[in-house]
Amino acid sequence: MIDFKNELQNYPMIDLDKLSQANPNIPDNIKNSIVLYNKALEDFRAKSEDIAIIELKKAISLNPDFHEAMNLLGIFYMYIGENDKAAEVFQKVVDAEKNSVMAMRYLKEIDSGYDPVGNKQEKDKKSRKKKERNRGAAQLSNQVTVKSSASFSFKKLIKIWEYKPMDTARLFLGFVIGALLVFLLSYNYYFREENNEQLEQLTEENNTLIGEKNEIQKKYDELNEKYQGLNDTFEEVKKQVDYYLNASKLLQIEKYASQNQYREAADLLLLLKNTAFTGVEKEKFDKLSQDVMPKAAQEEYNKGRELYNRKNYQEAVERFERSRSYSDNWRYAVNNLYYLGVCYQELNNTTKALEIFEEVVNKYPNTSYAGYSRERINYIRGSQQ
Secondary structure, eight states: OOOHHHHHHTOOOOOHHHHHHHOTTOOHHHHHHHHHHHHHHHHHHTTOHHHHHHHHHHHHHHOTTOHHHHHHHHHHHHHTTOHHHHHHHHHHHHHHOSOOHHHHHHHHHHOTTOOHHHHHHHHHHHHHHHHHHHHHHHHHHHHHHHHHHHHHHHHHHHTGGGSOHHHHHHHHHHHHHHHHHHHHHHHIIIIIHHHHHHHHHHHHHHHHHHHHHHHHHHHHHHHHHHHHHHHHHHHHHHHHHHHHHHHHHHHHHHHHHHTTOHHHHHHHHHHTTTSOOOHHHHHHHHHHHHHHHHHHHHHHHHHHHHHHHTTOHHHHHHHHHHHHHHOSSSTTHHHHHHHHHHHHHHTTOHHHHHHHHHHHHHHOTTSHHHHHHHHHHHHHHHHHO
């Protein structure tokens, strides 16, 4: 017994890009039908069998010779238990292809007694009956025409000259109208019923598709509304969780501060600076910032000065920069900034050194370090001329 779910899961997609490279002039309707075919497989894997069936019907309408899509549609029908529809689709493939092994295999699965040869003979038999019926209609029309002609011929020999010109015209016109009526009646009899059945079938299928589409759209709208509501709830819960996680980090900062680990505490405070604390948490954050940041800045400045005195300018820069990031409003902030500029100058980074010295002059104009900075600015610019 065929596992149709497994068949669908392993059904291969068509590589449209590779196909287009090999055949650049593929018509748009063929390309679009392949896109719909691949989309149907994606819809099945997303557990949307009803949408997949609609996509395949569209693909086949764009490309009626797309037998691979027809086989796939038949498998979908079997998967959802609509074997009659599946058999109808597979039979179309068998009728269209001389070697339709796959469709025959699926038909045998639906009806173990299925006989491809017998079915073809039955179809040929029906086709012959239809041809005979049409041929009979033609013969009937011919007989009517012949009889009319014959009657007209004999009467013509005997009576025609007895009629006045007006009566002769009326007789001829009546003959023509009678022949036309016979033809129209035979045409309507043999063809109208079949055309009406096809039209009714197409109308019914169209109404069914419209109903399915509207139902799917309704379900989609309902699910989308639920999704939006759940997503809004999720975002709100996520914000609350993030807030309380950040609030819990304030306890860790307090612990670092009590152990004189000011750098670790300051780094955590920097990570939390964009958190919109409120109430008690805001008070605690502000107090820790006021206590910890100046101490962390002082600690990094002291280590930077030690490295500066040993002429280890690169590592000193890292310490001075970190001190600057912790706070620029503490007792030795101007000292830290000035020595940072000197280290950049010693490292021949004159662009950065000028930037730092100018900042010292602008922010601390009334200090001795502002005067030292002006002298270094003049020296650097003079050496560049």
